[in-house]
Amino acid sequence: MYSAEQRLKALFVTGLAGNASEYRSFLCELTRHLRGYLRKRIPQLHDDVEDLIQEILLAVHNARHTYRPDEPLTAWVHAIARYKLMDFFRTRARRESMHEPLDEHDDIFAESEDEPADARRDIGKLLGHLPDKQRLSILHVKLQGLSVAEAARLTGLSESAVKVSIHRGLKALATLVRGIA
Amino acid sequence: MRTDDLVGVLSTGITPVKSGTAARRFGVSLPVAAIGAALLMATVFGLRPDLSVVVRTAIFWEKLAFPLCLAIGALIATVRLARPGARVGAGWPVMAIPVVIVWTAAILIVVTAAPQDRLPAILGRTWRSCPFNIFLLAIPGFIAIFWTVKGLAPTRLRLAGAVSGLLASSIATVAYCFHCPEMSPAFWSIWYVAGMLLPTALGTLLGPKLLRW
Numbered sequence: 150m151y152s153a154e155q156r157l158k159a160l161f162v163t164g165l166a167g168n169a170s171e172y173r174s175f176l177c178e179l180t181r182h183l184r185g186y187l188r189k190r191i192p193q194l195h196d197d198v199e200d201l202i203q204e205i206l207l208a209v210h211n212a213r214h215t216y217r218p219d220e221p222l223t224a225w226v227h228a229i230a231r232y233k234l235m236d237f238f239r240t241r242a243r244r245e246s247m248h249e250p251l252d253e254h255d256d257i258f259a260e261s262e263d264e265p266a267d268a269r270r271d272i273g274k275l276l277g278h279l280p281d282k283q284r285l286s287i288l289h290v291k292l293q294g295l296s297v298a299e300a301a302r303l304t305g306l307s308e309s310a311v312k313v314s315i316h317r318g319l320k321a322l323a324t325l326v327r328g329i330a
Numbered sequence: 331m332r333t334d335d336l337v338g339v340l341s342t343g344i345t346p347v348k349s350g351t352a353a354r355r356f357g358v359s360l361p362v363a364a365i366g367a368a369l370l371m372a373t374v375f376g377l378r379p380d381l382s383v384v385v386r387t388a389i390f391w392e393k394l395a396f397p398l399c400l401a402i403g404a405l406i407a408t409v410r411l412a413r414p415g416a417r418v419g420a421g422w423p424v425m426a427i428p429v430v431i432v433w434t435a436a437i438l439i440v441v442t443a444a445p446q447d448r449l450p451a452i453l454g455r456t457w458r459s460c461p462f463n464i465f466l467l468a469i470p471g472f473i474a475i476f477w478t479v480k481g482l483a484p485t486r487l488r489l490a491g492a493v494s495g496l497l498a499s500s501i502a503t504v505a506y507c508f509h510c511p512e513m514s515p516a517f518w519s520i521w522y523v524a525g526m527l528l529p530t531a532l533g534t535l536l537g538p539k540l541l542r543w
Contacts, residue, residue: 164341164344165346165347166346166347167344167345167346167347169341169342169343169344170341172340172341172344173337173338173341176337176340176341177334177337180333180334180337199333202333203331203333203336206333206336206337206340207336207340208483208543210340211483211543212414212482212483212543213347214347214348214351215351215352215412215413215414215482215483217413220415220416224415225413225414225415227415228414228415228416228485229414229415229483229485231485232414232485236542254415268331268332268333271331272331272336272339273331273335274331287339290342290343291338291339291340291342291343292339292342294342294343295343296343297343297345312345315343319340323543
């Protein structure tokens with residue numbers, strides 16, 4: 150548990166500084182922890198786990214500017230995961246699920262599961278609902294792996310407009326995901 | 331899209347995250363709250379005509395200190411609750427102490443006053459309008475602070491909404507002090523507090539709706 154906090158925090162902080170491979174490792178490991186955490190929290194809603202993981206990953210990514218390195222990453226991630234879980238319960242209006250025991254934030258890294266199930270919604274398809282500017286910026290930089298400069302040339306946008314479009318696009322995506330979940 | 335693919339999307343082509351987002355966002359909303367309240371106060375209500383005289387009295391500054399201390403406490407609480415997983419902590423005592431002091435002063439004043447002077451000390455001349463005037467002055471700050479807080483990913487929306495409303499209204503009350511003629515802590519303890527609680531209650535109600543992300 151202690152080591153998970155340290156290892157994940159190290160990966161995340163380097164990721165914030167712009168190191169993509171460390172950030173990727175962080176997200177992969179976080180995914181496994183979330184899978185373990187959620188499968189235990191909502192065993193009766195097994196089919197929703199993968200959707201929720203994706204929603205939480207997007208939320209963590211979109212809120213990553215709010216993390217301060219002087220606080221435990223565990224508490225920060227747990228707050229987001231729990232918030233999204235509660236939001237999920239509310240959206241579903243499944244009253245019986247509101248009575249899930251509230252757990253300690255330590256639990257978030259306590260378990261880890263590797264095998265993914267299928268997500269019910271397709272984030273790839275949701276991308277198609279974004280405005281062109283956002284969709285193309287995400288497509289070029291995030292899916293095709295082009296640099297921001299190359300994406301700017303292809304789309305005719307400025308480099309900072311590409312960055313802003315990616316940022317807004319991922320936020321819009323999180324909203325779309327939330328609406329459908 | 332599989333979760334692994336999403337991880338790929340999120341981690342590909344990332345740029346370093348600039349620090350100090352919270353400071354930048356509050357750096358926009360706090361001036362909006364203060365200047366907005368001051369302008370509204372000056373145009374809708376007007377500065378009190380004897381301002382140059384009362385600024386030389388201690389009681390004017392004590393009156394100003396009341397909402398100002400509350401604003402500092404509310405700011406501490408709002409900055410914390412705006413981000414995931416943080417607690418109010420030191421914000422609670424900073425918010426509570428000024429209220430306790432003013433209430434103590436108010437009780438002393440009312441108890442020691444002659445019976446026929448008690449009600450006038452509490453009601454002043456403007457009790458009917460005071461809370462609503464403060465509410466009006468709080469509107470620009472309310473909108474700006476909610477915008478700030480929403481962008482910082484709050485996870486306790488009701489509480490975050492409440493302290494955001496209190497922050498906006500305590501700043502508004504500081505501005506209102508430059509118009510308001512009432513100089514008795516007995517008056518402030520009821521009507522200023524009511525004026526600050528209206529936007530706080532509104533924030534509590536609207537937090538879960540407006541701050542959702």
